[in-house]
Amino acid sequence: MAELNTDGGGDKGGKVRSKKQNAKVDLTAMVDLAFLLITFFMLTTTLSKPQSMSLGLPDKEDDPNKKTDVKVDENRTMTILLGDNDKLVRYVGLLATPVAGGTPKDFVYGKDGIRKELIDRKKKVLEYTGNKEKGIIVIIKPSKKSNYRNLIDILDEMAIVDVPTYAIVNDFTPEETKLLEGK
């Protein structure tokens, strides 16, 4: 027998033979547990990172007298007013003289609401200018009563529709305020 006997070598008489134990342990349960934990840690580490949306704002002009107004073609602009209770009004062109079909109208957020209109207008503006560089310009005007979700929703729409130029403008004309309040 190739067994190492580590007996002290004292008594030769009573040999105690230890029972031969099975060296193999059933590892199935252990592996199960390990893989469960791996799955858990993998999913939690990759999904816990929060999403973010980057937003660039134009430089703020400190001196109100130094305002440099950039003239844009009113046929390219669409103004979106955000009101309370998820109200959304848009008009195309100037408020006093909107372009054809661009009179102030209420829309809802999402796929069947403002998205269709945005895609439609984007195409029309491109047809009108005939220049890929000059796409639609969307002006977002969140009112004081609108909430943060509305702002994110509309910025998300900009990202989905891929609007080339959009801006968040904070000043309201009295007519626009009336438009949001009026039914």
Next chain:
Amino acid sequence: MAKIKMKKKSTSTDMTAMCDVAFLLLTFFILTATAKVPEALPVDTPASTVQTKLPESDLATITIGKGKVFFDLKGREVRKRALELMGEKYGVTFTQEEMDKFALMEGFGVPIQSLSQIIALKSADRNKVEQPGVPKDSLDNQLKEWIYNSRIANIETNDKELQIAIKGDAKEEYPAIKKVMDILQDQKINSFSLVTGLRGKDF
């Protein structure tokens, strides 16, 4: 008739190698995972389809919810330095122990004068205390100073410009968000991130 005896095959496979690999991976994931710190001001972020992830470092998060503003900063060294600069500015001294504790803390929403009380609390108790938010009005604009000093601290420590993320509650009214954006814009920070949740493709 000769009886053919089928060799009985063992049904158990040797799992040792599999077990080794599984535990190696498990150790890796446990070590790389960062424990989620409980948020000081829980907010419900609005969802969006944009899938950009936030950076892991060089980031300051401004949480806006319930009319209060909380401030959080990533990086231990940056936090320490920012606290030191803020202490100098407002004439509040912090001990070395307080700074070490602050470095490991989550976001906070108290004026600098009462910050040491919050630091002294245990992390489990911090969320139970009603924190009033970082003052941001024109008389006592501590949020502005926090942002400003954090930027300095980040440049000194990491030699990188600090990124700002705004984490707003979905129901928060726009003027509250705008106020924070204005504070940022006053410091010529014109681009920042808005933290959003995940939304399905079919929106």
